[in-house]
Amino acid sequence: MAPGAGEDLDRVFQALADATRRAVVERLARGPASVSTLAEPFAMSLPTVVQHLGVLERAGVVVSEKTGRVRTFRLTPDGTATARAWLDRHRLPAERRLDRLGEHVGRG
Amino acid sequence: MAPGAGEDLDRVFQALADATRRAVVERLARGPASVSTLAEPFAMSLPTVVQHLGVLERAGVVVSEKTGRVRTFRLTPDGTATARAWLDRHRLPAERRLDRLGEHVGRG
Numbered sequence: 001m002a003p004g005a006g007e008d009l010d011r012v013f014q015a016l017a018d019a020t021r022r023a024v025v026e027r028l029a030r031g032p033a034s035v036s037t038l039a040e041p042f043a044m045s046l047p048t049v050v051q052h053l054g055v056l057e058r059a060g061v062v063v064s065e066k067t068g069r070v071r072t073f074r075l076t077p078d079g080t081a082t083a084r085a086w087l088d089r090h091r092l093p094a095e096r097r098l099d100r101l102g103e104h105v106g107r108g
Numbered sequence: 109m110a111p112g113a114g115e116d117l118d119r120v121f122q123a124l125a126d127a128t129r130r131a132v133v134e135r136l137a138r139g140p141a142s143v144s145t146l147a148e149p150f151a152m153s154l155p156t157v158v159q160h161l162g163v164l165e166r167a168g169v170v171v172s173e174k175t176g177r178v179r180t181f182r183l184t185p186d187g188t189a190t191a192r193a194w195l196d197r198h199r200l201p202a203e204r205r206l207d208r209l210g211e212h213v214g215r216g
Contacts, residue, residue, distance in 0.1 A: 006127045006130075009124075009125075009127075009130065010125050010126065010127065011125075013121045013122070013124040013125035014121070014122070014125040016117075016121040016194075016195075017117075017118050017119075017121035017122040017125060018118065019114045019117075019118065022114075022117065022194070022198075025198050026198050029197075029198045029199060029200065029201070075199070075200050077200060077203065078203060080195050080198075080199065083195060084192070084195045084196070086124075086130070087124075087188050087191060087192045087195070088192070089137075090130075090133050090134050090137040090188075091137060091183070091188065092137065092183050092185060093137070095185065095186060
């Protein structure tokens with residue numbers, strides 16, 4: 001494993017281990033949004049939401065950009081790619097075989 | 109989302125947000141192992157390793173079975189399936205499209 005990759009994975013998995021942060025990612029998968037738009041569905045103070053966004057940003061899951069007074073967040077392209085790759089790699093060999101078989105059958 | 113699914117995801121992502129626990133999963137992807145076998149590569153006390161295994165077991169990532177005095181751990185079949193499904197579902201639409209295209213071309 002490349003140096004730092006372990007810490008990156010720590011941060012990504014840690015960022016996703018929270019229902020509010022996952023809800024933010026779910027919302028951003030539909031498109032970029034401002035902090036106040038992201039805060040709307042939650043009964044939370046704005047600073048708390050900003051804190052959650054900070055965790056996601058430091059993990060590389062989201063990026064933000066400020067235009068005037070509005071900070072807009074979006075998903076990082078492939079921000080969870082290392083996490084997905086890790087999960088795919090470390091499954092039981094039988095499951096990986098079954099998945100390939102499923103794809104094969106599904107494609108007839 | 110089904111009730112409880114959020115907490116399950118919390119526990120799985122939390123369990124994987126630690127390099128030692130991921131190393132244990134990597135080892136178990138190659139086959140079942142006893143606590144002492146799992147502890148070998150780590151400069152850690154056995155109780156610490158047992159604690160990490162407990163986190164993984166409560167998250168449903170691993171299961172254990174005791175035969176005589178030896179407790180053997182193995183990966184739970186599809187123990188990380190909900191986490192993988194969540195990650196696959198919440199990506200940028202463009203990435204999902206690119207992946208499908210890649211599969212298509214790869215199978216050309």
